[in-house]
Protein backbone atom coordinates (compact mmCIF):
# COMPACT_ATOMS: atom_id res chain seq x y z
CA UNK A 1 0.00 0.00 0.00
CA UNK A 2 1.33 3.43 -0.95
CA UNK A 3 1.84 5.56 2.18
CA UNK A 4 0.79 8.82 0.50
CA UNK A 5 -2.80 9.13 -0.72
CA UNK A 6 -3.33 11.94 -3.21
CA UNK A 7 -7.01 12.79 -3.54
CA UNK A 8 -7.23 14.73 -6.81
CA UNK A 9 -10.26 16.82 -7.64
CA UNK A 10 -10.16 18.60 -10.98
CA UNK A 11 -13.59 18.90 -12.62
CA UNK A 12 -12.02 18.95 -16.11
CA UNK A 13 -8.81 16.92 -15.81
CA UNK A 14 -8.09 16.98 -19.55
CA UNK A 15 -8.40 20.80 -19.72
CA UNK A 16 -6.11 21.45 -16.77
CA UNK A 17 -2.79 23.21 -17.29
CA UNK A 18 -1.34 23.62 -13.81
CA UNK A 19 -2.77 20.69 -11.89
CA UNK A 20 -2.20 18.27 -14.72
CA UNK A 21 1.47 19.26 -14.97
CA UNK A 22 1.83 18.92 -11.20
CA UNK A 23 0.13 15.55 -11.10
CA UNK A 24 2.18 14.20 -14.00
CA UNK A 25 5.34 15.28 -12.21
CA UNK A 26 4.64 13.00 -9.24
CA UNK A 27 2.86 10.15 -11.00
CA UNK A 28 5.96 7.95 -11.06
CA UNK A 29 6.56 8.13 -7.30
CA UNK A 30 5.79 4.68 -5.99
CA UNK A 31 4.92 5.96 -2.54
CA UNK A 32 1.96 7.91 -3.92
CA UNK A 33 -1.46 6.51 -4.80
CA UNK A 34 -3.67 8.89 -6.78
CA UNK A 35 -7.45 8.85 -6.65
CA UNK A 36 -8.86 11.20 -9.26
CA UNK A 37 -12.36 11.87 -7.96
CA UNK A 38 -13.90 13.31 -11.13
CA UNK A 39 -12.60 10.33 -13.13
CA UNK A 40 -13.81 7.82 -10.54
CA UNK A 41 -17.15 9.46 -9.81
CA UNK A 42 -18.35 11.59 -12.75
CA UNK A 43 -21.91 11.20 -11.44
CA UNK A 44 -20.93 12.02 -7.82
CA UNK A 45 -21.74 8.43 -6.72
CA UNK A 46 -18.84 8.10 -4.29
CA UNK A 47 -17.84 4.61 -3.15
CA UNK A 48 -17.53 5.57 0.51
CA UNK A 49 -16.10 2.23 1.61
CA UNK A 50 -13.33 2.34 -1.03
CA UNK A 51 -12.45 5.92 -0.10
CA UNK A 52 -12.34 5.15 3.60
CA UNK A 53 -10.23 2.07 2.99
CA UNK A 54 -7.72 4.13 0.98
CA UNK A 55 -7.61 6.77 3.71
CA UNK A 56 -7.17 4.27 6.51
CA UNK A 57 -4.22 2.68 4.69
CA UNK A 58 -2.41 5.98 4.10
CA UNK A 59 0.01 7.79 6.40
CA UNK A 60 -0.22 11.10 4.57
CA UNK A 61 -3.30 12.53 2.88
CA UNK A 62 -2.98 15.12 0.09
CA UNK A 63 -5.92 17.10 -1.27
CA UNK A 64 -5.08 18.64 -4.64
CA UNK A 65 -7.43 20.80 -6.69
CA UNK A 66 -7.91 24.14 -8.42
CA UNK A 67 -9.44 26.77 -6.12
CA UNK A 68 -13.13 27.22 -6.99
CA UNK A 69 -14.95 30.14 -5.37
CA UNK A 70 -12.35 30.32 -2.62
CA UNK A 71 -12.93 26.70 -1.76
CA UNK A 72 -12.78 23.13 -2.99
CA UNK A 73 -14.59 21.97 -6.17
CA UNK A 74 -18.06 20.49 -5.60
CA UNK A 75 -17.09 16.82 -5.76
CA UNK A 76 -14.34 17.24 -3.16
CA UNK A 77 -16.83 18.97 -0.85
CA UNK A 78 -19.24 16.07 -1.44
CA UNK A 79 -16.37 13.67 -0.69
CA UNK A 80 -15.78 15.47 2.64
CA UNK A 81 -19.49 15.17 3.43
CA UNK A 82 -19.79 11.47 2.57
CA UNK A 83 -16.39 10.06 3.54
CA UNK A 84 -15.30 12.04 6.60
CA UNK A 85 -18.21 10.87 8.71
CA UNK A 86 -18.82 10.33 12.40
CA UNK A 87 -17.51 6.98 13.59
CA UNK A 88 -14.80 7.04 10.90
CA UNK A 89 -13.21 10.48 11.00
CA UNK A 90 -14.55 11.95 14.25
CA UNK A 91 -16.89 11.24 17.16
CA UNK A 92 -17.13 7.94 19.00
CA UNK A 93 -14.81 5.39 17.40
CA UNK A 94 -13.92 7.89 14.68
CA UNK A 95 -10.17 7.64 14.94
CA UNK A 96 -9.18 6.44 11.48
CA UNK A 97 -7.49 9.68 10.44
CA UNK A 98 -5.93 10.55 13.76
CA UNK A 99 -2.23 11.34 13.54
CA UNK A 100 -2.06 11.30 9.74
CA UNK A 101 -0.42 14.27 8.06
CA UNK A 102 -2.55 16.36 5.71
CA UNK A 103 -1.27 18.51 2.85
CA UNK A 104 -3.54 20.93 1.00
CA UNK A 105 -2.42 21.64 -2.56
CA UNK A 106 -4.28 24.22 -4.58
CA UNK A 107 -3.87 26.37 -7.67
CA UNK A 108 -5.49 29.76 -8.14
CA UNK A 109 -6.35 31.92 -11.15
CA UNK A 110 -5.45 35.02 -9.16
CA UNK A 111 -1.80 35.94 -8.72
CA UNK A 112 -0.23 36.87 -5.39
CA UNK A 113 -1.19 40.53 -5.76
CA UNK A 114 -4.83 39.51 -6.31
CA UNK A 115 -4.74 37.83 -2.91
CA UNK A 116 -4.06 41.03 -0.94
CA UNK A 117 -6.18 43.83 0.50
CA UNK A 118 -6.00 46.06 -2.58
CA UNK A 119 -6.23 43.06 -4.90
CA UNK A 120 -9.31 41.64 -6.63
CA UNK A 121 -9.76 38.91 -4.00
CA UNK A 122 -9.30 41.44 -1.15
CA UNK A 123 -7.75 38.97 1.30
CA UNK A 124 -4.51 37.03 1.60
CA UNK A 125 -4.69 33.36 0.64
CA UNK A 126 -4.42 32.49 4.33
CA UNK A 127 -7.95 33.93 4.80
CA UNK A 128 -9.37 31.08 2.72
CA UNK A 129 -7.49 28.27 4.43
CA UNK A 130 -9.40 27.86 7.73
CA UNK A 131 -12.33 25.67 6.55
CA UNK A 132 -10.02 23.06 5.02
CA UNK A 133 -7.45 23.35 7.80
CA UNK A 134 -10.10 22.98 10.48
CA UNK A 135 -11.72 20.01 8.72
CA UNK A 136 -8.36 18.23 8.84
CA UNK A 137 -7.83 19.27 12.44
CA UNK A 138 -11.31 18.13 13.45
CA UNK A 139 -10.41 14.69 12.11
CA UNK A 140 -7.23 14.67 14.20
CA UNK A 141 -4.85 15.16 11.29
CA UNK A 142 -1.65 17.18 11.44
CA UNK A 143 -1.72 20.18 9.11
CA UNK A 144 1.22 20.70 6.79
CA UNK A 145 2.15 24.07 5.29
CA UNK A 146 -0.15 24.24 2.21
CA UNK A 147 1.30 24.20 -1.29
CA UNK A 148 -0.26 27.01 -3.34
CA UNK A 149 0.44 27.83 -6.98
CA UNK A 150 -0.88 31.31 -7.82
CA UNK A 151 -1.63 32.76 -11.24
CA UNK A 152 -2.18 29.35 -12.82
CA UNK A 153 -3.29 30.86 -16.16
CA UNK A 154 -0.82 33.70 -16.27
CA UNK A 155 2.50 32.20 -15.30
CA UNK A 156 4.70 31.42 -18.25
CA UNK A 157 5.98 27.98 -19.10
CA UNK A 158 9.31 28.46 -17.31
CA UNK A 159 7.64 29.64 -14.08
CA UNK A 160 5.17 26.77 -14.26
CA UNK A 161 8.01 24.30 -14.75
CA UNK A 162 9.76 25.71 -11.70
CA UNK A 163 6.58 25.42 -9.58
CA UNK A 164 6.10 21.88 -10.81
CA UNK A 165 9.66 21.08 -9.69
CA UNK A 166 8.98 22.64 -6.30
CA UNK A 167 5.91 20.42 -6.01
CA UNK A 168 7.84 17.32 -7.01
CA UNK A 169 10.49 18.08 -4.35
CA UNK A 170 7.82 18.58 -1.70
CA UNK A 171 6.11 15.29 -2.59
CA UNK A 172 9.43 13.43 -2.73
CA UNK A 173 10.27 14.61 0.72
CA UNK A 174 6.83 13.61 2.07
CA UNK A 175 7.19 10.21 0.41
CA UNK A 176 10.65 9.73 1.96
CA UNK A 177 9.39 10.67 5.40
CA UNK A 178 6.41 8.34 5.07
CA UNK A 179 8.63 5.41 4.18
CA UNK A 180 10.89 5.85 7.21
Ligand SMILES: Cc1cc2nc3c(=O)[nH]c(=O)nc-3n(C[C@H](O)[C@H](O)[C@H](O)COP(=O)(O)O)c2cc1C
Nearest residue numbers: 016017018019066067068069070107108109110152
Ligand atom coordinates in the same frame (compact mmCIF):
# COMPACT_ATOMS: atom_id res chain seq x y z
C1 LIG B 1 -15.92 27.82 -11.15
C2 LIG B 1 -14.57 28.45 -10.97
C3 LIG B 1 -14.30 29.14 -9.80
C4 LIG B 1 -13.03 29.70 -9.60
N1 LIG B 1 -12.78 30.38 -8.43
C5 LIG B 1 -11.57 30.96 -8.25
C6 LIG B 1 -11.29 31.69 -7.06
O1 LIG B 1 -12.12 31.80 -6.15
N2 LIG B 1 -10.07 32.29 -6.94
C7 LIG B 1 -9.12 32.19 -7.91
O2 LIG B 1 -8.02 32.75 -7.76
N3 LIG B 1 -9.34 31.45 -9.03
C8 LIG B 1 -10.54 30.86 -9.22
N4 LIG B 1 -10.77 30.13 -10.35
C9 LIG B 1 -9.65 29.86 -11.29
C10 LIG B 1 -9.07 28.47 -11.04
O3 LIG B 1 -8.57 28.32 -9.74
C11 LIG B 1 -7.99 28.18 -12.08
O4 LIG B 1 -8.65 28.08 -13.31
C12 LIG B 1 -7.21 26.92 -11.80
O5 LIG B 1 -6.46 27.05 -10.63
C13 LIG B 1 -6.28 26.60 -12.95
O6 LIG B 1 -5.73 25.32 -12.74
P1 LIG B 1 -5.71 24.23 -13.92
O7 LIG B 1 -4.80 24.74 -14.99
O8 LIG B 1 -5.22 22.98 -13.30
O9 LIG B 1 -7.13 24.10 -14.44
C14 LIG B 1 -12.03 29.56 -10.59
C15 LIG B 1 -12.34 28.87 -11.77
C16 LIG B 1 -13.58 28.31 -11.96
C17 LIG B 1 -13.86 27.56 -13.24
